[in-house]
Amino acid sequence: MHVIGTSARPDLPLAVVVGAGALGMAIARRLALGHRVLLADVNGAAAEAGAAQMRAEGCDAGAQACDVTDPASITGLASAVSERGGFRALVYVAGLSPSAAEFHAIIRVNLMGAARVCAALLPLARQDSAAVLISSLAAHGPAPAAEVAALLRDAGAEDLADRLAAALGEQAIPQRAYPLSKWGMNLHVRRQAAAWGQRGARIVSLSPGLIATPMGALEFEKSPGKRAMYEKSPLARECTMLEIADVTEFLVSRRASFISGTDILVDGGLAAALAEG
Numbered sequence: 032m033h034v035i036g037t038s039a040r041p042d043l044p045l046a047v048v049v050g051a052g053a054l055g056m057a058i059a060r061r062l063a064l065g066h067r068v069l070l071a072d073v074n075g076a077a078a079e080a081g082a083a084q085m086r087a088e089g090c091d092a093g094a095q096a097c098d099v100t101d102p103a104s105i106t107g108l109a110s111a112v113s114e115r116g117g118f119r120a121l122v123y124v125a126g127l128s129p130s131a132a133e134f135h136a137i138i139r140v141n142l143m144g145a146a147r148v149c150a151a152l153l154p155l156a157r158q159d160s161a162a163v164l165i166s167s168l169a170a171h172g173p174a175p176a177a178e179v180a181a182l183l184r185d186a187g188a189e190d191l192a193d194r195l196a197a198a199l200g201e202q203a204i205p206q207r208a209y210p211l212s213k214w215g216m217n218l219h220v221r222r223q224a225a226a227w228g229q230r231g232a233r234i235v236s237l238s239p240g241l242i243a244t245p246m247g248a249l250e251f252e253k254s255p256g257k258r259a260m261y262e263k264s265p266l267a268r269e270c271t272m273l274e275i276a277d278v279t280e281f282l283v284s285r286r287a288s289f290i291s292g293t294d295i296l297v298d299g300g301l302a303a304a305l306a307e308g
Contacts (some may be wrong), residue, residue: 040091043067044119046283047112049097049148051078053244054165054272055124061276062120062283063090069115071097071108072125099125099144100136109151117155120283121162123148126212128246129205130254137205138192141212146186146219149234158231161283164220165275166236168298170213183215184222213238217294224292233291235282240298243269265300 033039046066048059051074059068063085070085072078075096085092095111098104112118123145127137145164152162174180182194195211196203220236227234241247241261247269261269278297281287296302 038086038089038091040067043091045069045112045115045117046120046122047071047108047118047152048122048124049099049108050124050126050165051081051094052124052246054242054275055122056081057272057276058122058124058279059092060085060088060090061273061280062122063092064280066120067091067093067115069093069095069111069118071095073098097148099148100139102147105144105147105151108148109155112152112155117157117160118152119157119160121149121152121156121160122279122283123162123164126165127209128249129209130249130252131246132205134196134203134205134208135192137208138195138212141209142183142186142215142219143188143191145216149219149223150187153226153230153232156227156230156232159285159288160227160230160232161287162227162232162234163279163282164216164234164236165279166216166238166294167209167213168238168240168296168302169210170217170236170238170294171296171302172210172214175211175214179211180218183211183218186215186219220294221292228291233288235287235290235292236294237275237278237282238294238296238298239270239275240264240296240301241269242275243271260301260305263301263304265304268299270297270299 046062049071051070051072070078078094082092082094097108217236
C-alpha cells in the first residue's frame, strides 16, 4: 500500500540491481523511472546508503546485503525478491577487475556469482521478465582453448575457479581471469536462453568497451595496454555510465522483447578497429 509522505510505489514492477558501485547506481537510478528498485551489494551499508539517497531523490528503493560468492547469501537475496512478488528486471553489475583482485576471486564474482544469482532468481521471473548481465569487450577476444572452454560451460560449478587454475597453470593470473570470466558469462547467457524462455523471460549480456568508471580509471593507471586500446577507439572517447544505463533500460523493456540469448556489444567500434589492426 502507498504510504503518505514517501516515494513508495507498490504498483511498479521490481528491478533487482546486483552491485551498488558507480555503474550499478547509474543503472539503478535509470530503472527507478519505471520500477521499484532493490539494490544488492556485498557491502550492505553501501547498498543501504545508495538506496537511501535514491529515496531522497524520489525513488522507491530498498537494499539487501548479498555476497555473490556465498550460496546462503544468494538465497537471502532470492527470499527478499520473493517477498516483493518477484522481479521484472535483473541487472548483474557486480564485478572485479584485474587490478582489484586475484584469479580465483575474479572468477567467483564475475562468472560464478552471476550464474548462481540467475539460477536463484529464475523461479521468481514472470512473463516479460529480463536479466541483463554486464559483461565486457574483453569477452570478444580469441576464444579460450577447448579444455578451458569446456570448463566454462558449467559456470555455477563449486570448484570452477580451482579447475580453471589447474588447467591454466602459470597463466592463472588476474589478467587472464577477467576475459575468461566475461567470455564465460556470454556463453552462460546463450546456454540459459531456453530455460528463461520457458518462463516467458529473457536473458542477455551487455559488453561495454572502455567505460568511464572509477574502476576503469584504476585500470588505466595499472595497464598500459588499456591506454593503447583507447588510442585506437574510433569515437576517441570512453563510454559514459549513462550510455550503458540507456542500453540497459532498453534491454529490460518490452521494446527489446525479442532479444534473448545473445550479447550486445557497446564499444564505440573498438572491437572492429582492433580486428582491423
